[in-house]
Amino acid sequence: MKKKPKNVLFITADQWRGDSLGCVGHSVVQTPHLDQLAREGYLFRKHYAQTVPCGPSRASLYTGLYAMNHRSVNNGTPLNARFTNIALEARKSGYDPTLFGYTDTSVDPREFHQQDPLLTTYEGLTPGMSSGVTLTNNQRPWIAYLIAKGYDHSLNQHTVYDPVPNYPGANKRGATFSPPVYSDKDSSGAFLTDELLKWLSVREDENWFAHLSFLRPHPPWIAPEPFNAMYDPEEISKPIRRKTLEQESKQHILLKMLHAQIPTKKFFPGNHNILAAETSEQDVLQARATYYGLMTEVDHNLGRLFNYLKESGQYESTLIVFTSDHGEQLGDHYLFGKVGYFDSSYAIPLIIRVPENSFPASGKITGSDKQINAFTEAIDVMPTILDWLEAEIPEECDGCSLMPLLGGNVPENWRTEVHWEFDFREIGSFQPMIEQQFGMSPDQCSLTVFRDDRYKYVHMTALPPLFFDLKEDPEEFVNRVDDPNFRNLVLEYTQKMLSWSMLHRDRTLVNMNMKSGKLVHWKGPRILGKMYA
Numbered sequence: 001m002k003k004k005p006k007n008v009l010f011i012t013a014d015q016w017r018g019d020s021l022g023c024v025g026h027s028v029v030q031t032p033h034l035d036q037l038a039r040e041g042y043l044f045r046k047h048y049a050q051t052v053p054c055g056p057s058r059a060s061l062y063t064g065l066y067a068m069n070h071r072s073v074n075n076g077t078p079l080n081a082r083f084t085n086i087a088l089e090a091r092k093s094g095y096d097p098t099l100f101g102y103t104d105t106s107v108d109p110r111e112f113h114q115q116d117p118l119l120t121t122y123e124g125l126t127p128g129m130s131s132g133v134t135l136t137n138n139q140r141p142w143i144a145y146l147i148a149k150g151y152d153h154s155l156n157q158h159t160v161y162d163p164v165p166n167y168p169g170a171n172k173r174g175a176t177f178s179p180p181v182y183s184d185k186d187s188s189g190a191f192l193t194d195e196l197l198k199w200l201s202v203r204e205d206e207n208w209f210a211h212l213s214f215l216r217p218h219p220p221w222i223a224p225e226p227f228n229a230m231y232d233p234e235e236i237s238k239p240i241r242r243k244t245l246e247q248e249s250k251q252h253i254l255l256k257m258l259h260a261q262i263p264t265k266k267f268f269p270g271n272h273n274i275l276a277a278e279t280s281e282q283d284v285l286q287a288r289a290t291y292y293g294l295m296t297e298v299d300h301n302l303g304r305l306f307n308y309l310k311e312s313g314q315y316e317s318t319l320i321v322f323t324s325d326h327g328e329q330l331g332d333h334y335l336f337g338k339v340g341y342f343d344s345s346y347a348i349p350l351i352i353r354v355p356e357n358s359f360p361a362s363g364k365i366t367g368s369d370k371q372i373n374a375f376t377e378a379i380d381v382m383p384t385i386l387d388w389l390e391a392e393i394p395e396e397c398d399g400c401s402l403m404p405l406l407g408g409n410v411p412e413n414w415r416t417e418v419h420w421e422f423d424f425r426e427i428g429s430f431q432p433m434i435e436q437q438f439g440m441s442p443d444q445c446s447l448t449v450f451r452d453d454r455y456k457y458v459h460m461t462a463l464p465p466l467f468f469d470l471k472e473d474p475e476e477f478v479n480r481v482d483d484p485n486f487r488n489l490v491l492e493y494t495q496k497m498l499s500w501s502m503l504h505r506d507r508t509l510v511n512m513n514m515k516s517g518k519l520v521h522w523k524g525p526r527i528l529g530k531m532y533a
Contacts, residue, residue, distance in 0.1 A: 004357075007318040008095070008209040008385060009309075010086075012061070013298050014054065014218035015338065016324035018047060018347035020295055028231055029292040033303035034322060034351060039370075041320065041353030042406050047376045048418040048451075049326040049346045052338035054218075055104040055122055056423070057325040057378065062086050062103065062126050064382035064397035066419070066504055072106060073423035073446070076122035081108035084394050086382045087128030090209050093391045098132045099125065100196045101213025129211065133195045135188065142191045146182055155181075161220045163269050169229075174286025175268045176221040177228060184224040184297060189214050193301040197308055204312055212305075217294035217328070219267045219337075227293035233285035236292075239331030240344075240475050245277050248334050251479055254424070254447070254463055257437060258339050267336050277334040284331045291330060319388050320353040321381060333476075339422070341449055341458045341466065342476055346420045350376060354388065354406060374410050375418045375452075376402060395511075395523065398504050413527040417452035419500060438463070450497040457493035467493070503527070 020026055023035040023043060050060035051067040059065070059072040062085040072079040087097040103126040107118045118124050123136035133141050138157045146160070147153055163170075163178035170178045184190065196212055222228070242248040249256040259277040267276060268283060279287075302322075309315040327345045329335035338345040379399030386393050387401035404411055425431060425442035434445060444462035451457075456476070458466040467481040467490050480486040503526055511522040 005205075005207050005314070005317040006389060007207060007314060008090070008097075008389070009305075009318050009320045010209070010211045010381075010385065011214070011302070011320070011322045012058075012101075012212070013214045013216060013295075013322070013324050015326060015328045016217060016295065016298075016349055017327040017330065017344060018324075018349050020292065021349055024349075028236060030230075030296050031299040033299050033306060034349075037302075037306065037320065037322065037353050038351045041351055041370070043371045044350035044352070044376050044402075045371055045373050046418070047323070047348055047350035047378075048420060049324070049348050049378045050419070051421045051423070052326045052345055054325050055106055058104050058126075061323075061325060061378045061381055062105070064379045064394070064399040066379065066398045067421040067423065068448070068501065069396075069398060069504065069506060073421075074426060075104065076106050077427070078106045078108045081111050081127070083396065085126055085128060086385060087126055087211075089128075089382075089386055089391060089394060090389065091128055093389050095207060095209040095389070096130050097128060097209040097211060098130045098199065099134060099211045099213065100132045100192045100199070101211070101215070102134060102136050103129060103211075103213065132199050132210070133192060135192060135213075135215070139188065142188050145191055146186060149186060151182060151186075161222050161269070163222055174233060174280075174283040174289075176223075176283070176287050176290040178222070178269075179225045179228040180222050182224060184227060184300075187224050187297065189216050189298055189301045193305055196305065200308065200312075200314075204314060214298050214301075216298050217291050220269060221267060221287050221290045221294065222269060223290050223293040223297060227297045228290060230293045230296055231289040233282070233289045236285050236288045238281075239284060239288070239329075239333075241331065241333050242477065245334050251477070252464070252466060253438075254460070255333070255340060257434075259334055261433070262336060262339070276336040279331070279336075287336075288330055291328070316355045316357070318355065319358075319385065320351075321385065322349065322351040323378070323381060324348040325378075339424075341422060341447055343451075346449075348378070350381070352384065352402065352406065358388065358406075369408065372402075372405050374405060375415050376405075377415075377418055396506070396508055398526075400525070413525070413529065417450060417496075419451075419497075420449045422447050422449075448497060448501075450493055450500065455489060455493060457490065457497060459494065459497055465490070465494075 020029050022031045023038040049057050051057050053075055055075040056067055056073050059070050059079050063070050063083050067073055090097050102123055105124045105126045106122045107124045109119055112118055143155050146155055161180055167178035249259050262276040264274050264276045264279055309318055326338045327348055329344045332344045333342055380402050383393040383397050383399050384402040387403045423446045425445040440462050447458055447460040449458050454471050456468040456470055465481050466479045468476050469480055481490055513520050
């Protein structure tokens with residue numbers, strides 16, 4: 001008897017905050033198709049990225065490894081070729097994982113000739129991934145499509161996001177209000193979705209694995225009509241921050257450095273010669289409105305994709321995973337982008353929709369139980385997909401399959417906290433300034449966060465730590481690390497972080513032994529009993 005197809009649709013939307021979905025109660029943003037996916041699947045309410053920015057975060061997402069183990073810590077930092085990943089492992093089960101978008105994988109230079117063009121970009125293809133359409137920073141396949149449709153031949157990667165000049169009403173709105181020259185049907189998101197739909201149309205009778213990797217809502221924040229005007233900045237909540245930039249910067253020397261380093265031009269169109277931290281309130285609120293408009297545009301294109309799967313009869317044979325690589329500060333704490341240690345950069349969405357036949361009837365969970373409040377991390381996505389494919393999960397993985405949680409069973413030894421890292425060495429860009437300002441080597445430029453429901457501890461290699469009481473201070477304004485009343489807690493969380501780090505050391509060969517005269521290989525989870533005494 002022929003086995004039923006098992007398909008994988010693995011979706012990432014770049015720089016999507018975890019609080020920005022209708023199904024989690026956001027007051028403004030409309031995401032009806034993702035909300036429906038969450039109702040039909042499982043919504044993870046406490047899901048976090050492992051690191052930032054894009055390249056390092058995706059390295060964790062694809063390998064199932066913490067940044068302290070894969071060590072691809074900045075955009076452009078090579079990913080060691082010895083590590084496996086979701087694409088290589090899926091191939092062992094007969095799948096040809098195919099990309100529509102980008103993976104931002106920096107290749108291991110030891111594997112290539114010094115003249116190889118792959119050594120000139122951080123936007124390489126994850127090993128094992130085939131290319132349906134690769135859409136890197138040069139945007140060439142999409143720009144070629146626009147030109148073929150009749151748009152100006154002068155379009156290039158630098159001009160394709162330019163706003164329409166003299167757009168009506170723009171002078172009363174912020175810098176990100178005006179739309180681009182292309183329509184919503186010709187946006188990069190619509191283009192990628194169309195290309196994937198064409199690819200799927202000739203694969204309805206076979207197993208497939210597609211990775212759809214949207215750029216949006218990543219900057220530049222410019223949305224096509226009607227999404228550019230969908231949200232009124234006057235109805236948008238203001239960012240979480242102190243009354244003044246000076247007050248905010250006093251929290252920590254690293255935060256002060258980030259405020260002084262991030263330029264506006266990374267996020268806003270036009271020639272802005274000011275720092276992002278000094279952006280006007282009008283521009284901040286419009287940027288937030290445009291950001292939400294880009295999210296709704298992504299949701300719209302996903303609706304087209306989900307409808308196709310249902311109409312073609314493939315929905316019930318397809319595992320759908322929707323997530324992001326990291327969040328976005330969006331003005332919180334006077335920051336833009338994905339930097340630092342605040343939750344806004346690391347809390348991300350995760351929705352998993354599994355076919356109805358994935359569990360026995362007794363194992364299904366329904367209703368509010370499908371909103372999962374256990375702590376989960378980006379490193380769990382790879383082993384979850386492999387588990388659903390009934391493939392072996394590599395022993396090197398730091399993450400754990402979420403399939404038991406989907407079946408209603410949270411293991412007793414499941415993590416009670418999350419962890420993330422931020423490496424700010426910035427080789428090739430800001431490192432000379434860091435050396436001059438802090439007197440620190442690149443290897444000293446890192447921090448690690450240990451966060452549970454109540455407390456958050458931030459440890460820095462060569463700078464003072466931070467400690468937050470999230471119950472009393474959910475906005476993360478007050479650093480309690482020097483408060484005598486928190487001294488014992490700081491020590492406790494320092495010890496927990498050390499234990500976590502020790503537990504997740506590389507174990508590729510350590511559970512093998514030949515002393516008995518034959519090779520003995522112990523296999524099992526990293527944790528059997530309670531993690532912390």
